[in-house]
Amino acid sequence: MQQTRFYPIGTPGQPWGDAERAAWRTAQTRQRSHADDVVARVDALRTRFDVAVYDQLDAGGRCYPLLAIRSRDWRPDLPVGVVTGGVHGYETSGVVGALEFLEQSAADFAGRINLLVVPCVSPWGYEHVQRWNIDAIDPNRSFRAGSPARESAALVALLAPLRGEVLVHVDLHETTDTDESEFRPALAARDGVAFEPGGIPDGFYLVDDSERPQPGFQQTVIAAVERVTHIAPADADGEMIGSPVVAHGVIEYPVVELGLCAGITGARYVTTTEVYPDSPRTTPAECNAAQVASIVSALEYALAHR
Numbered sequence: 001m002q003q004t005r006f007y008p009i010g011t012p013g014q015p016w017g018d019a020e021r022a023a024w025r026t027a028q029t030r031q032r033s034h035a036d037d038v039v040a041r042v043d044a045l046r047t048r049f050d051v052a053v054y055d056q057l058d059a060g061g062r063c064y065p066l067l068a069i070r071s072r073d074w075r076p077d078l079p080v081g082v083v084t085g086g087v088h089g090y091e092t093s094g095v096v097g098a099l100e101f102l103e104q105s106a107a108d109f110a111g112r113i114n115l116l117v118v119p120c121v122s123p124w125g126y127e128h129v130q131r132w133n134i135d136a137i138d139p140n141r142s143f144r145a146g147s148p149a150r151e152s153a154a155l156v157a158l159l160a161p162l163r164g165e166v167l168v169h170v171d172l173h174e175t176t177d178t179d180e181s182e183f184r185p186a187l188a189a190r191d192g193v194a195f196e197p198g199g200i201p202d203g204f205y206l207v208d209d210s211e212r213p214q215p216g217f218q219q220t221v222i223a224a225v226e227r228v229t230h231i232a233p234a235d236a237d238g239e240m241i242g243s244p245v246v247a248h249g250v251i252e253y254p255v256v257e258l259g260l261c262a263g264i265t266g267a268r269y270v271t272t273t274e275v276y277p278d279s280p281r282t283t284p285a286e287c288n289a290a291q292v293a294s295i296v297s298a299l300e301y302a303l304a305h306r
């Protein structure tokens with residue numbers, strides 16, 4: 001469908017300044033509680049895992065604890081597995097999937113791999129059901145030294161000491177209908193460029209690192225998820241969201257160059273999950289289960305291919 005309206009903030013063709021960013025911020029509303037949905041659920045895990053507040057985020061008059069959950073029996077002789085969710089706060093199954101993994105499956109890996117799970121990288125985005133942070137910055141284009149996104153800088157600092165020790169990193173995301181209806185038009189408006197309509201793949205897919213692809217790893221995760229929910233097909237051009245489909249359900253990005261979360265650990269096995277929650281063929285519970293299946297299959301594959 002052709003998108004003809006202009007985004008309601010800013011002047012078409014001109015990048016936003018401070019006034020436009022402030023107008024955008026004012027338009028955001030708090031819709032759910034990080035304390036109730038995430039912090040309380042993490043507190044219930046404290047009997048089984050080590051929970052640390054690795055930083056705090058002050059945003060919009062609130063102070064959010066940034067929480068990391070670690071294996072209690074952390075052993076220096078074991079490899080490290082990292083799971084990150086809620087880099088994009090609106091992508092709910094990434095947050096819930098990380099929590100469900102901790103609640104249901106993480107114990108199965110005790111004594112095999114040291115786990116570090118950050119279920120909600122962007123609490124303000126979670127509460128406001130937003131892709132960007134409060135400063136209208138996309139955290140998932142901002143994982144680099146000196147990042148202007150505080151959420152990204154805090155995660156980079158948390159993981160920096162583990163560089164070289166991380167064997168596998170799974171970053172949990174969604175691709176939603178609101179990407180096309182809201183977030184891509186907002187991005188075009190913010191940057192003063194024309195909005196080019198695109199498509200949203202119907203189903204789950206993965207993003208591999210084009211610079212260091214691991215096709216066997218990606219296909220193992222796809223096969224595990226396919227038992228839970230459907231995998232997105234390529235479009236008529238053999239692509240998904242403008243990128244060539246390199247294998248069933250897989251596209252590739254240069255994750256470090258783009259400042260994506262998947263690039264920050266340097267792990268041999270890295271993937272970004274993309275669940276599609278708006279499909280009539282799936283449910284929220286199935287999307288959460290797809291995230292858990294991704295994590296479990298990724299960890300098992302990495303441990304079997306060290």
Ligand SMILES: [Zn+2]
Nearest residue numbers: 088091173174
């Ligand atoms: Zn995302």
